[in-house]
Amino acid sequence: MMKLHRPAVRWIALFALLLLVLSAAACSGQGKPESDEPVKPSNPGGPGDAVNLTGDVTNGKAVFEANCVSCHGPEGKGGVANPGSLDGTVPPLNPIDPGLKSSDAKTFTTNVDLFLEHGSTPEGDSPTLSMLKFGDDKLLKPQEIADVIAYVISLNK
Numbered sequence: 639m640m641k642l643h644r645p646a647v648r649w650i651a652l653f654a655l656l657l658l659v660l661s662a663a664a665c666s667g668q669g670k671p672e673s674d675e676p677v678k679p680s681n682p683g684g685p686g687d688a689v690n691l692t693g694d695v696t697n698g699k700a701v702f703e704a705n706c707v708s709c710h711g712p713e714g715k716g717g718v719a720n721p722g723s724l725d726g727t728v729p730p731l732n733p734i735d736p737g738l739k740s741s742d743a744k745t746f747t748t749n750v751d752l753f754l755e756h757g758s759t760p761e762g763d764s765p766t767l768s769m770l771k772f773g774d775d776k777l778l779k780p781q782e783i784a785d786v787i788a789y790v791i792s793l794n795k
């Protein structure tokens with residue numbers, strides 16, 4: 639008698655497991671509206687004066703080469719190791735994280751500006767490299783920030 643029931647029990651268990659896996663998959667897709675929620679730096683703060691200035695791509699390239707290449711690589715292509723960070727490398731800016739991109743120029747500028755103004759520490763136990771506070775620490779002038787943002791955007795057109 640018991641032997642006849644066993645396969646049925648096994649099928650029910652398998653079906654329950656399948657339902658569990660399917661519902662877990664459905665849940666993980668929720669609450670993540672990819673493009674609505676921009677990637678934000680770890681440090682708080684609003685946009686700087688740079689977002690109201692017109693950036694110059696040619697000058698921005700020079701600013702980039704003097705201040706950004708060491709961490710983000712030539713033309714922002716990345717490949718720079720960042721031991722102790724969760725990613726293991728400094729993020730490339732070419733191509734840039736889709737969560738920073740926007741078809742609206744002002745939104746794209748603001749998303750990048752927040753990192754430049756206030757800096758950001760990557761996730762991980764002890765990241766060797768962190769994004770510098772170019773605005774807050776007055777490492778770059780607002781016009782230079784506007785220029786380098788224009789250059790970064792030009793790399794992602």
Ligand code: HEC
Pocket residue numbers: 677679680701702705706707708709710720728729730731734735750753754758759760761767768769770772786787790
């Ligand atoms: C000392 C190394 C260093 C320098 C110099 C540096 N960055 Fe960064 N930058 C980082 C790190 C590390 C991150 C990742 C921060 C994080 O994950 O929170 C980052 C993140 C960014 C981001 C956000 C990218 C993303 O995918 O999250 C932008 C935009 C950026 N940097 C632009 C620049 C620009 C432009 C310059 C030059 C003016 C520059 N950075 C100079 C280390 C640096």
